[in-house]
Amino acid sequence: MESSTAGEAGVPRPDPPVVGKVNHHSIELYWDIDNVYRQRDSTNRWFKFSIEEEDARTHVYGTIYSGYSRKHLVEGLESITNYRFRLKVTAFDGEYAYSPVVSVSTTREPMNGEHLHRAVNMNDEEAVINILQSGHVKADIPDKLSFTPLMVAAQKGYLRLVKLLVEHGADVHQENGSGKNSMMLACFSGHLDVVAYLREQGASWESRDRSGCTAMHWAADGGHVEVIRWMIDDGCEVDSKDTGLHWTPLMRVSAVSGSTEVARCLIAAGAKVNVKDKDGKTPLMVAALNNHEQLVRFLIESGADCSITNEYGISITDMAKAFERKNVANLLEEKKKETQVSRR
Template sequence: MEAAGEIVIQRPDPPVVGKVNHYSIELYWDINNDYKRVGPPSKWFKFSIEEEDVKTHMYGTVYSGYSKQHVVEGLEPSSGYRFRLKVTGHNGEYAYSPVVMVSTTREPMTGEHLHRAVNMNDEATVLKILQSGSVKADIPDKLGFSPLMIAAQKGYVRIVQLLIDHGADITQENGSGKNSLMLACFAGHLDIVENLRKEGASWETRDKAGCTAMHWAVDGGNPKLIEWMIDDGCKVDVKDSCSQWTPLMRVSAVSGSADVAHLLIASGANVNVKDKDGKTPLMVATLNNHERLVRLLIEKGADCSITNEYGIGISEMAKAFNRQNMLVILEDMKKEIL
């Protein structure tokens, strides 16, 4: 209001609180249009929103201009804030409103929260998030792993069950086609593998390279788990779709575990199977210097006379790759067999 050529600013009402979430608060003011825009902009009233610092109790300006609303952003969730409105006339006179107090809401649960809780084996938080209903149990992370895949790989038995109880899909695959069963088999977690099988996980599923859970289990190298898988009906002689490798071939190439190979062979694995290049497990084991495995394969009937697609035999391969120790073993084993 103006008196005797001077502006007398009445104390304004406090800002009105609009939409509030976990990181922002909407404020608006002058809903009764008490501060009309009369004349040129230089004569208009100017509005400022000031926020109180909880430590110093001093006020700082978060908005200044001629608008009648503002959204304060970048706030902390579940936190209280105090704001006041300042109205300034063209002659510099001003007045403050009473303080309005408002709190942001709790931060909503997201897939990131669920994955963090699973990785930390935090059962209570996992249960809380799942019960909230705001996050699906199958939500993948940036790498395409579901919470169940992570729990299965890490061996978190109770969290695996929590996720399954809340609808987690045991058949869900990551980007390479691996599911929770394959990951648990690779990691050697027998208790989780048993649980997933009880829930209906299949031995027949394959990843994008055509590998089965048995391929991944032999890479992990847990004999107790592999023995259980065999007893449960998991096939031991399935070829992948890329290299035509069976689990026995994977053992020959990766771990060289004679114990795992013995289980596979005892369950019917073909010791003379060929991959797409005509290589046998014995050839691959020889090239990878797995001495104990080479002896076992020959004892179990591996044919030393087989050649690959180029007509090259095992002894020639050993010589070409300077596997002198393997040449000695091959000759000794031949003598023993004879």
């Protein structure tokens, strides 16, 4: 319905609302009373205004504003979407008229950090380039877990994206909430090409996370021997202790993976096989407690001392028996007998 009554006796048909500022989630509409309305309303009473929006699916209009203001901001809209509005003017006596419909589209949503992180996670190089070149998003913007796009790309091994992000200003030294940087994540995940590139860009082997762990600790946890060998050749320290338990990378191997390959690599590079943590435990004790039988055997062959006790005077054999590590306990007993025989 265009109007209830028209002409001089009724409410003249108003002009459509004027479109003001438009962005990706809102549209500003405004209108005014011209001389025609003022002439009609000789008693100086107010007209009431309503803005109605068309439902795109049913084509039925619904009221989204009603009052005496001369403008209204329509919010909560979808980006790149067309909307249709009309103005309804109601006189004090109940007569009313509708304006012609105005059609307006919202703009594209500006690029933001979520777009960049989504593109990095999908390894979408073209999208990453477009977002970075838009100038709206910083290369180091963190996600909800405080990971930067560079950290994500380094962890996933996306070398081309790593290079793109660094070229657009991403900081290789940036840390997440736990203090890990891109180098640590790349070392843990075993991406040697990313590790080498980050090193070229100034990433340091001396950096530590919140618990005092270095990139070598994380490389040891990841168990990627090729990466560890490269790090060693590049001068990375193999015996750094964390600030919590005072564990070295070899201790971490003994506790986590039990990898004899990683242990062999570290020991060959000078890692101390009988180093003690803050409680006096050695890598051999830690390996025994975690039931890494093959690693226990290898550590003994590499010079681990079975006679060492912790700060409470407890030996590795006592530990193995107390925690019911039967295979390890039997192995230690065998080694003890072999040692006794060899000394006779």
